Amino acid sequence: MNATLASIRRLWAHVFWADREVLRALEASGVPPVEALRELAHLVATEEVWLARLERRERRYPVWPKIRDGVSPPAALAEIGVLVDRTHLACERFLDALGEDDLGVRIDYVTSAGDAFVNTVGEILVHVALHGQYHRGKVNLLLRKAGLDPAPTDFIAYVRGAPAATEEAVRRGQRTPRRR
Secondary structure (H helix, E strand, O other): OOOOHHHHHHHHHHHHHHHHHHHHHHHHOOOOOHHHHHHHHHHHHHHHHHHHHHOOOOOOOOOOOOOOOOOOHHHHHHHHHHHHHHHHHHHHHHHHHOOHHHHHOEEEEEOOOOOEEEEEHHHHHHHHHHHHHHHHHHHHHHHHHOOOOOOOOOHHHHHHOOOOOOHHHHHHOOOOOOOO
């Protein structure tokens, strides 16, 4: 895959926005489902784990951070919010320092299962963005199952500043409101 630095930076701007949209949806839910918190914690911790691999250092968090027993969902959500802030800041610094030629640099790493692989910086950055969208979808499914409002995190919603049409809106012939 030969993505340009500009396209990767735009993709990651979406990652930062989408993570925060999911965080806001969980905060707005009152008492979010614990499994949704677990998915968001994993998604953000994984961003940091991959950043550690890119920076060739030890990771700061486990791939699946524990939602501590006895901690209320709002308190756990506050901890996840701190993780989001720290991880995004570190990722932004990394992306700001990248040059176009850096995308082809090969990174040797070992997965949490102990398997060794080699991928380019560009491949890893695209992977992490796509991995996050998968887990944001899971969070949204968990919110829907709990009767709560999901976070519209599609890339096109980010680009145009308006969410995609919902199934219900399509049935009723409603237009999607613009947010800009």
